[in-house]
Amino acid sequence: MSETPAADRFSDEQSPRRLHRSAVIHRGYVWDVVEETFSLNEGGEEITREYIDHPGAVAVLAMDEQDRILLIRQYRHPARMVLWEIPAGLLDEPGEDFVEAAARELAEEADLTAGEWNVLADLFLSPGSSSEALRIYLARGIGSVPEADLHTRTHEEAEIELLWVPLDEAVAAVLEGRMHSPSAAAAVLAVHAARADGYARLRPADAPWPEHPSQHGTWPHGAVLRD
Numbered sequence: 001m002s003e004t005p006a007a008d009r010f011s012d013e014q015s016p017r018r019l020h021r022s023a024v025i026h027r028g029y030v031w032d033v034v035e036e037t038f039s040l041n042e043g044g045e046e047i048t049r050e051y052i053d054h055p056g057a058v059a060v061l062a063m064d065e066q067d068r069i070l071l072i073r074q075y076r077h078p079a080r081m082v083l084w085e086i087p088a089g090l091l092d093e094p095g096e097d098f099v100e101a102a103a104r105e106l107a108e109e110a111d112l113t114a115g116e117w118n119v120l121a122d123l124f125l126s127p128g129s130s131s132e133a134l135r136i137y138l139a140r141g142i143g144s145v146p147e148a149d150l151h152t153r154t155h156e157e158a159e160i161e162l163l164w165v166p167l168d169e170a171v172a173a174v175l176e177g178r179m180h181s182p183s184a185a186a187a188v189l190a191v192h193a194a195r196a197d198g199y200a201r202l203r204p205a206d207a208p209w210p211e212h213p214s215q216h217g218t219w220p221h222g223a224v225l226r227d
Contacts, residue, residue: 014210020046024053030090031055054132056212058102059088061120061187062112062139069170069191070110071184073161084163084173085181086136091212098212099205102137108151110162115141117205121190124211125182133212136187138194138202167192 018039026033037048062070071084089105091098099117106112120138124130145151153160165173170188173179179188194202209215 012211018042018044025050030092051128052130052132054130056091056131056133056135056214057088058091058098058105059086059134059136059183059187060102060106060114060139061086061136061184061191062106062110062114062142063167063191064140064142064164067167067195068164069167069188070112071163071165071170072109073159073163075156075159077156079180081180083181084179084184086184086187088134088183091214094214098135098209099137102135102139106139107145107149108153109157109160111145111150112139113143113145114139115143118199118202119205119207119209120194120202121186122209122211123182123186131213133209134183135209135212136183136190137205138187138191138199167195 018041019036020039021035021037023035024032025035032053033050034053035048035050037046039046064070070086072087073082073084075082087105087109089101089108091101093101102117103114106114116139118138120136123134123136125132125134167188170179171192174185174188179185
């Protein structure tokens with residue numbers, strides 16, 4: 001049995017492999033499907049995989065002074081369900097600042113502003129089938145968007161319902177299988193853990209995010225390591 005890594009070494013890490021071929025096999029309205037052939041080591045077997053080439057996303061867990069968190073109720077067609085989620089959106093504007101994107105989503109989907117931001121968690125939501133990298137922020141110091149600046153929500157967003165929920169009730173909803181959004185579940189459990197030490201270990205809002213594809217040039221589609 002291998003040894004458990006030391007605490008300062010227990011971390012996911014980037015590991016680009018030899019990329020032989022890369023091609024977009026489907027161009028979609030929001031994201032593309034890519035087929036790539038790579039080897040795990042020099043001279044190794046060639047392996048082909050298809051995945052969704054995703055621009056990444058940000059999500060926001062808004063918390064008020066009473067330790068309530070904001071959930072939004074929204075229809076998700078692939079799941080055929082209405083889910084309790086947290087405000088989130090794609091990083092589909094090249095070069096957009098991550099925190100500014102999160103603030104935009106909070107304003108557009110919840111009509112809220114925030115004066116204090118921290119990184120809560122960084123995730124790959126489905127790393128076996130998608131390159132989607134997600135950063136979740138904790139937003140506090142909550143205020144309202146001025147009426148003149150309110151966003152007009154359309155399509156599925158037009159049905160959004162807002163609900164402030166005590167954090168402990170949200171934790172129970174996750175553990176009892178009543179809430180299924182991965183970003184919301186991860187955010188709820190992360191902020192519950194972070195509350196134990198007064199949020200002292202949370203990273204600043206501008207903490208590096210090297211896992212997002214815009215921060216490196218080796219993976220996914222468009223990689224520089226290729227034959």
